[in-house]
Amino acid sequence: MPKKIFFTPGPSALYFTVEEHLKQAMRDQVMEINHRSSQAEDYFRTAVDNLKSLMSIPEDYSIFFLSSATEIWERQLQNLVVENSFHYTFGAFSNRFFNFAVTNGFSAKQESANFGELPNTSPDLIPNDTELIGVTLNETSTGVSFPVEDIYKIRAQHPEKLIAVDGVSAFPSIDLDFSKIDSAYFSVQKCFGLPAGLGVWVVSPKAMAAAEAKLKSGRTIGTYQALPNLFKNAQKAQTTFTANVLGIYLLSKVSADMLEKGIDVIRRETSYKAALLNHMVDSHPNLEHFVSDRSVRSKTVTVANTVGDSNEILNKLSKKGFVLGNGYGEYKGKQIRIASFPTHSKEQMELLVDVINDII
């Protein structure tokens, strides 16, 4: 059976070099070496260095490898919040992080919007006692993006608070000035095109200090994933547990490939592909943009309402070899979601547009 192309918003198509790297990993016995060996430390160090170069992450920020972005929601609350968090909630994932805070007994406040819309991002709405502000750069469930300029305004008005940015399905395609935020995280099965099973956490010195302060005040900040422990291990280029070494190896390789291609090229292509998809939805009689405000439409995940059952459309496309995402949650059967990640070439996207125009 010929392979299908996955345009699902994560897990998605593997980055086009992954299969070769996997074969090399078998030859180099990457899956058998000790996770505290110098070989594994090299993969860790290379992945960190490459990510810092690729996304211009400040040198004094730390990068840690955990199991998933979901885990990092929990670890952020555990390490960085004593009492008060504030969340912009406008889709399944931003809501879920907010709910984690509530369930864990924090006093969590939210500024909310309907699915498909952006909440009011005015920095005036953030209470003064807020310790951590949760921002979702790209709501994978709705295709709404949070403008980075609005993050910088929040920073300017609240310099002492911690800003935590969910970069899932955004990094590295979306440009963010990391010096203006304190915590950022993503999972690798989205824009990096890697097999699922690894979460990446970028932490500023200010956030590190917040965790230390919480610990010194006599509170618990967790065990093996407490930031001081993550930091101590990362100094040795090691994880805090027997992590997915293969995932770190593949990330070190794919980030190198992306550096070679150039982040500017990746981001230019992202804009081109988004324009292509937006134009297709605009001009198609049986599709309609879910996100009506074009200024907050995601460049990496395009969401369209369908006339008729979207399952039928998705089945037809799948038979042609194109796997797209369904609507999320209650939008299942009513929408299609299309990922436009770095591995999706302009040519593949043009082909997809033709096929969609042909089929729907």
Place this chain on the structure above:
Amino acid sequence: MPKKIFFTPGPSALYFTVEEHLKQAMRDQVMEINHRSSQAEDYFRTAVDNLKSLMSIPEDYSIFFLSSATEIWERQLQNLVVENSFHYTFGAFSNRFFNFAVTNGFSAKQESANFGELPNTSPDLIPNDTELIGVTLNETSTGVSFPVEDIYKIRAQHPEKLIAVDGVSAFPSIDLDFSKIDSAYFSVQKCFGLPAGLGVWVVSPKAMAAAEAKLKSGRTIGTYQALPNLFKNAQKAQTTFTANVLGIYLLSKVSADMLEKGIDVIRRETSYKAALLNHMVDSHPNLEHFVSDRSVRSKTVTVANTVGDSNEILNKLSKKGFVLGNGYGEYKGKQIRIASFPTHSKEQMELLVDVINDII
């Protein structure tokens, strides 16, 4: 460069069928499919069914996939303990679980032994108010095993308490009657010969009820890894987060291979290989058993003190293509640790013994 054979006690040699399964995974696009697709659910269901068959796990027990055994230490405390846990501590890993309990503010008690020895396993030592008893079936750091008969005695005397068994580097090689325990867990990079990045948690109905009761009493049992949430997702053959789908796929395949080989054969071979290694240590002038009581010597991890620096011995063996484990922690440079997992054939083990006798 010819491939080396890893006899390290985890990560270790891949199960000998893993490379073929990985190639099939690429052809089947296992790393690209959605983790909530029916294809991924099939891998989940097959892995669960196979593990239950392989280790005779009762039908009404649940099996969940998390990120590591380290995570499961934390989740057990979060879900199953309100106040009091009790731990047999006799090596790095049993100590670490105990320390997790202390750091998280539980009232944790321990019955301790020096490295290389088994603690007093008398059920009389367990305080009446204990909720969870932590037993490490095989201390990977020392090569001491906890006799399963002693677990059954603890069960008989404390039928109402929860018994949690660390089966890392023991399952499925060591036979345990799961109906006599309530929680058991392992990571896949040991006896199952898989790439690291997956933890497996087996939970009894009684343990499930304990988590529900803790929740009902108004306490927090966590968020996405709370047992009721793990259970709800597992009913649909799904994980609670975007887990390592490739790991679950490979586990479904390798567990099938082990079923085909037969668990009795695997366990007979384990005994044979342990006898071979024990005899080698007994008869070698420059090696000495770390675990002097032969009745508690591990069948899967053999630990020997070396005359002279063990690093030199390990380097010589590595040059010949045999990678063994070093002593753990303060025993580094003083010991060698040899894994004898299902993927290690009798012939490989005989060859290793010859090479060791030749080199040391």
